[in-house]
Amino acid sequence: MTRQRRGEETVRRLLDAALAVYTDDGPQGFTMRAVTARSGVSVGSLYHHFGSFDGLATALYSECMADLLDVLIAALEGVDDPRSGVHALVEAYLGFVRASPVKARFIHASPYLGHLEQKTAAVAKEPRLDALVAWLRPHIASGAVADLPVSMIEMLLIGPVAEVARRWVAGEPGVDLDEAARLLPEPIWRSLSGGPYGA
Known part of the structure; x- marks a missing residue:
């Protein structure tokens, strides 16, 4: 060897x-x-x-996050309609949490552990996040998706789903992934669809 x-x-x-x-x-x-x-x-x-041990924790977080983002990118393949894309992203995120609860638990708990080198972890995510942003750009340009800063779009799109995932992996009673997959996509889409933001 x-x-x-x-x-x-x-x-x-x-x-x-x-x-x-x-x-x-x-x-x-x-x-x-x-x-x-x-x-x-x-x-x-x-x-x-x-x-360092922090370096190991960061590498593990980056690997788990890359797996999640790859699932999200795959969910958008061949999807041209922005509403369908948002629905697909939400469902894919929750599907990842169900299929990979161990990785999901590390992703959603580790930012609070103090073990992560946040800048390094963020750099590791950038290429995949760029791919998601590239999918959104023409829909922003057409007015179908609100022209907001990318960080704001990420919060509206991922924030609610990540919070469901965080609570689910923590074992909070009453948090149901199937229910979230049924109820969340449309409100998230409405929060992102083009409109008079900032007027």
Whole structure:
């Protein structure tokens, strides 16, 4: 086995162990000692590949977020109508949460852990977010989608769905993904559709 292949396998073991530790032990148990014990990888090797435990947490967050964004991008393939696209994005997001609850839990809890290097995590998301924005741009230009700053569009589009996901992975009673997928798409679309914003 080549050194590069060994390194890749070590990185994979650490990432998988980190996600397993977070899932089993929660944020309180999410420590470097727990991850290295679960993975069988030394602290020195963790530092070699990720620079720090924060670096490992950031890499895991970035990987989970990339998986989610890839699902959202795939949901837009072949969709030309903006209303249908918004519906597809909301349903795809909630579908990811149901299909990948472990990753969803890390995505929606980790910004509050203090382990993430937020700037690095944001940079990792940019190419995929750019793809979503590129899909929106012609609809903004046509007036079908409100001409708002991209950050505001992201909050209107993703914010409500992310909050449902956060509450669901936390086990809050009464939060139903099927109900959210049925009820949320149209109000979210209405919040984004072209209109006299800022008038």
